[in-house]
Amino acid sequence: MLMDDDRRRQVLEIAVHWTLLAGLAVSVVLMVIGLVLALGGGQPRSSGPPPPIASLLRGAFKGQGRDWIDLGLIVLIATPGLRVIVLGFGWAFERQWRFAAVAATVLTLLTASMFLGFGG
Amino acid sequence: MDAHLSIGGLLGLLAAGAVTGSLGAVLGTGGGVFLVPILVLGLGLPMHQAVATSILSVVATSSAVASVNVERGTANMRLGMTLEIATSAGAIVGGLTAGLLTPRALEGLFAVLLVPTAILMWRGRRGSAEAQPKAGSDESLGALGARFEEPAEGRTVAYRVRRLWGGLGVSFLAGNVSGLLGIGGGVFKVPALHLLCGVPIKAAAATSNFMIGVTAAASAFLYYGRGSVRPALTSAVVLGVLLGSALGSVLNQRIGGAFVRKLFAVLLGAVALQMAFRAVRG
Numbered sequence: 001m002l003m004d005d006d007r008r009r010q011v012l013e014i015a016v017h018w019t020l021l022a023g024l025a026v027s028v029v030l031m032v033i034g035l036v037l038a039l040g041g042g043q044p045r046s047s048g049p050p051p052p053i054a055s056l057l058r059g060a061f062k063g064q065g066r067d068w069i070d071l072g073l074i075v076l077i078a079t080p081g082l083r084v085i086v087l088g089f090g091w092a093f094e095r096q097w098r099f100a101a102v103a104a105t106v107l108t109l110l111t112a113s114m115f116l117g118f119g120g
Numbered sequence: 121m122d123a124h125l126s127i128g129g130l131l132g133l134l135a136a137g138a139v140t141g142s143l144g145a146v147l148g149t150g151g152g153v154f155l156v157p158i159l160v161l162g163l164g165l166p167m168h169q170a171v172a173t174s175i176l177s178v179v180a181t182s183s184a185v186a187s188v189n190v191e192r193g194t195a196n197m198r199l200g201m202t203l204e205i206a207t208s209a210g211a212i213v214g215g216l217t218a219g220l221l222t223p224r225a226l227e228g229l230f231a232v233l234l235v236p237t238a239i240l241m242w243r244g245r246r247g248s249a250e251a252q253p254k255a256g257s258d259e260s261l262g263a264l265g266a267r268f269e270e271p272a273e274g275r276t277v278a279y280r281v282r283r284l285w286g287g288l289g290v291s292f293l294a295g296n297v298s299g300l301l302g303i304g305g306g307v308f309k310v311p312a313l314h315l316l317c318g319v320p321i322k323a324a325a326a327t328s329n330f331m332i333g334v335t336a337a338a339s340a341f342l343y344y345g346r347g348s349v350r351p352a353l354t355s356a357v358v359l360g361v362l363l364g365s366a367l368g369s370v371l372n373q374r375i376g377g378a379f380v381r382k383l384f385a386v387l388l389g390a391v392a393l394q395m396a397f398r399a400v401r402g
Contacts, residue, residue, distance in 0.1 A: 035359075050347070105205050110337060114345070117345025
């Protein structure tokens with residue numbers, strides 16, 4: 001029983017480890033591409049509310065460095081949230097409902113923050 | 121800065137980020153306490169934008185370090201996630217409050233925060249009696265207790281978590297400060313986890329770092345959404361901080377702790393005075 005618990009915990013730890021690393025890696029790549037493109041001629045966006053994600057994706061497709069940068073920042077901010085989702089599903093799969101509910105609560109708070117930031 | 125991104129400007133921002141990242145790694149503190157003053161006093165960035173830049177840097181460094189601690193098994197994910205309910209709520213309140221405060225008010229609050237940080241850095245992390253390490257069955261550890269391997273001592277350290285409500289209270293305050301001032305909040309969380317909740321110091325630091333990413337992300341959405349983030353500047357600083365943290369982790373093994381720590385405690389004290397002066401004089 002103890003070894004099974006340890007094994008399940010280790011599986012979750014590995015999943016979280018790779019989620020954090022992958023999110024960070026993707027955001028770094030996007031930001032580096034964006035900075036290189038911006039140096040090459042695209043004008044970076046000054047501070048101000050960000051454009052909608054659909055607009056960012058269109059701009060990135062057209063090679064706008066500023067949009068690659070914004071996408072990188074969005075992935076960076078979302079990475080801890082992705083970690084919460086992975087843990088929530090992991091605990092739910094293990095039928096650790098109490099901690100799955102805790103993860104859902106944290107995710108709700110992060111979502112509220114997102115709506116407060118972009119909707120306000 | 122953003123309107124005229126140059127190679128020189130980019131390298132300068134990378135360097136600023138790298139310095140703070142390596143300082144944070146060497147001194148065992150978050151880079152935010154160094155990054156915000158550098159951005160405000162050194163680069164003339166408005167306080168709200170400096171806080172926003174710092175909070176995104178905190179997300180990056182926390183994610184990097186937490187991925188390592190989680191893999192090593194020292195971060196208590198169940199305890200961390202439970203406390204994240206409080207830190208996230210606190211961070212949202214802090215982020216919302218920051219939007220209502222003037223830059224001078226934020227600078228004054230930051231100066232106040234730097235004083236205990238400088239004192240703690242001067243004193244260093246004192247060894248204290250480790251919380252009841254015993255290898256027991258999982259039932260004896262409770263729902264939030266955990267075990268981790270201590271290779272240096274060749275043993276397994278097991279602990280129960282005590283005073284969860286106290287930990288939740290301090291976590292809320294730490295999240296509040298994090299969202300308000302752009303720091304990770306570990307300076308509050310680690311002592312709370314260790315002294316209040318009975319978590320061994322190594323697991324307390326790892327769990328605190330695990331929590332910091334979500335805490336920072338909670339307020340980062342607010343800052344980014346309301347336009348306080350300067351994207352090119354922030355991304356350059358974030359990349360620099362990540363590089364610096366990696367370098368600092370290597371340097372950490374080679375640099376003697378006490379003298380450097382006291383030196384930077386004095387530096388932080390001087391920075392606190394300067395920011396307080398700015399807050400008062402405008």
